[in-house]
Amino acid sequence: MSEAAAHVMPQSQTDQVAVQMVGVHKWYGEFHVLKDINLSVDAGERIVICGPSGSGKSTLIRCINRLEEHQRGQIVVDGVELTNDVRKIDSVRREVGMVFQHFNLFPHLTVLENCTLAPIWVKKTPKVEAEEIAMTYLARVKIPEQATKFPGQLSGGQQQRVAIARSLCMNPKIMLFDEPTSALDPEMISEVLDVMVGLAESGMTMLCVTHEMGFARKVANRVIFMDGGEIIEQNNPEEFFNNPQSDRTKLFLSQILHN
Amino acid sequence: MTDATQTHAPGTHPDLPPPLGNRGAIKWMRENLFSSPTNTVLTLLGIYLIYLAIPPFLDWFILNAVFDAGSRAECWERASGACWSVVIVRFDQLVYGFYPVELRWRVDLSAVLLAVALVPILFDKAPYRRGWFVFSLIYPVIAFFLLWGGLGLEPVESAKFGGIMLTVLIGVTGIVASLPLGIVLALGRRSELLVLKVISICFIEFIRGVPLITLLFVASTLLNYFLPPGTYFDLLLRVLIMVTLFSAAYIAEVVRGGLQAIPRGQFEAAMAMGLSYWKMMGLVVLPQALKISIPGIVNTFIGLYKDTTLVVIIGLLDPLGLSQSILADSKWQGLSTELYIFIAIFFFISCFSMSRYSIYLENKLHTGHKR
């Protein structure tokens, strides 16, 4: 089995550990989704997780902000261990931003209101200040002019960029991306990826579930391949793509790179 | 009309009117009334039915009706149509019941204020909506003191309430009180906590499983058993409680439908932001769920409003109850049809406008921002 310590990465800027998963198991009923996951993510790392559908990669990152509950093992996020304690869950969710496959913008709120909701109600930021912050992030994802529109009036790519801005408004330390581009039309994928690249360059700790291998080569400093609920292989992008170790990884790469 | 034979160089053909019989009234009638043999038969049948029903009805309803007679006998002497005198003579009673005559301005005032309080709720484009809302919120308190007295106003006991005023009172109270209760029940039914879920389901299914009339019987015959000896609740209050519980169960089912329509992603995104359960529900889920359920909620309200007539069976004097007492007066005996039709018209106007309002809202939802 893969060793938890097997991260062959060049050391990151800081030595601080952002996410530490030790021996994590999870079941859906009888189905064993996550099997003995050991993963340590340093602050500032950019990790891309890939693997065939049903391999447990989404479940893995959803465990990090406790949208899913793990049943065995330990998950420590930014020094806080995830248990049933609501205060810990709250503090973790405050520090961790998440971007979903289907954007999950709130359709009854404008773009700006989407962005200020959590700062106002969770962080208790004054409204004016929250709106200023929101506008800077909307500017950063290049859609400040859409602030007063409703999500339904935007294209998929624009919606996903709003979703990213919405997460950033909480000033998170870690960002999770759950297949952020797979619900998008091809011509909109790049605008979202550009934003993500910019984010990576600013030093954000990121865990991305994605099949965008170009993105992985460009920004990731570690690529993780999962199958059947296990981490099969992890390596830096160069090694991972040019010199995959396991047969399953080779098969997977040949499938997605040829299609 | 030589256009048909005329030839045009390619690209120069002018727009021509369609052939006669394909436009105007003739076209409309051909398409909408006589498009097939079956349709022609149906149309003729419809016209015949209208011919059978409408003239005699109009005759009775207005042409041969009497408006200013002093008794039924006088009416029937003068014409063969409806005797509206009974409605006109007893109109005040049908509206106010036995509310003291010199205090009826208080009922009128609360009705006017009700209309004022409703505007910001019904129309989101009302000016100064926020401040206006505050008034809507305190309106129930104002109405309570206006109707029952107190604070220097002469008290009126609820046994004197009656007529249309009672209908509106029960209807509006039921509507206002049942909405929050219904939302709580719906949340309970969707809760992950088994005990809360089971309690909500039992309550909802029990109420929905029995007719309102039996619940009103329970209110009138059994509620006194359930309370400590010596407590006295007046009948109107008991009815108000039962009507509220009854419609809350139906509202809960409507709201549950709305909650089910909200995709899981909305809950997840709200949770991932760190919103607590109540903030998630209040800020993200309920605003959307309630919007979807508005037509259903309005329909429940219409049902509740119509059901207020049942209070006559346990002895409250709503318009139907008053008609019974008017019919007991030997001067107006046998004029039940006139009274019932008058009440029916009143209900039709109020319920029809409510359902129109719900359609207006539905259309607004469809044309508004899509998701």
Next chain:
Amino acid sequence: MSAIEYQAPSFKLEDLWTDRRWRAIFVQILALAGLFAFLAYIVNNTINNLQTLGIETGYGFLNDPSSYDISQTLIDYDSRSTHGRATIVGILNTGLIALCGIITATLLGFTVGVLRLSGNWLISRMMYCYVEFTRNVPLLLQILLWYALVVHSLPRPKNALEPLSGIFLSNRGLVLPGPEFGSGSWIIFIALAVAVAGAIAFRRYAKRIQETTGKIYPVISISLSIIVVLPLLAYFAAGQPVSLNWPALSGFNFKGGLTLRPEFLALWFALTIYTASFISEIVRAGIQSVSHGQTEASYALGIRPNWTMRLVILPQALRVILPPLISQYLNLTKNSSLAIAVGYMDIVATIGGISLNQTGRALESMSIVLAIYLTFSLSISMVMNWYNKRVALVER
């Protein structure tokens, strides 16, 4: 394997509101305790009240004679019968009005619903008016209005209207020729049962034939003719054992025949007309819910219009129509309790009305009424849930 095992939680008091699991348990226990306290309070009050008032409790009174008459009964009953029997009469009467109402409301509702969608402007407008007028007027008012019309506006039996020979309409109600079953009528019922079984068997056979050879029989018309022809043959073979009992005027009222009393008529009319308007809206919405693309796709495959209706539109529309339709049936049944307003002796009027007033057993009588309605409603909703699960479109 993993380095750290899940630690056994050590309980602290603050966990009650900070730990998700403990909080869930805590809240539920709190809710349960509140509920039990409330119930105990009510039961305690009731016992106290009953003791102070000196009221006995128990269902023994159901065996006492009821000493009141019921004008319309489906089983033998007179004033010496027990309260228990009066209850059964009430249940049967509720069942009778509900069944009659459901049948007529369904027929009328489907007709109106389809006509509402017809391209005929006049007809669809007329149906719209009908629906809006009946939906927006309280049912109780309609019942009273129909009752007033029957009792006050129809002539006395002596001058009764006779729309068809042998059918009389007067202020005493509607009198019809009633069937009288002589000896040997059972043969007809057996023939009917055999015919139904035969029709089902034929349907299966036709389906198998179609599956193996592709040949299509006109199943509906053949089944219908089996069901009609076989009992008719039996009727003549058994020597025409069923005769009609013709009503005749004698004195101030009719003798013989089948009498539908004014309160039954008013209730039936009102329930039918009121519920039908709701059903018609359900039917209309159901048909409209099947997208036009389905029809076009079916036509494009070369399926003819009536087959399109049967194979494509109806199966989809029915899935939408059936659940609200059943809930309308339930509503109609519950609404039939308004019978008490015109004196039709249903379950509420018998045990919940006269028996309650005579014996003073409010608690017992009301509990019986509530239990009967609940049993009925809950069993229907269980069937509905089962059906919904079965037909739910497989999505995702």
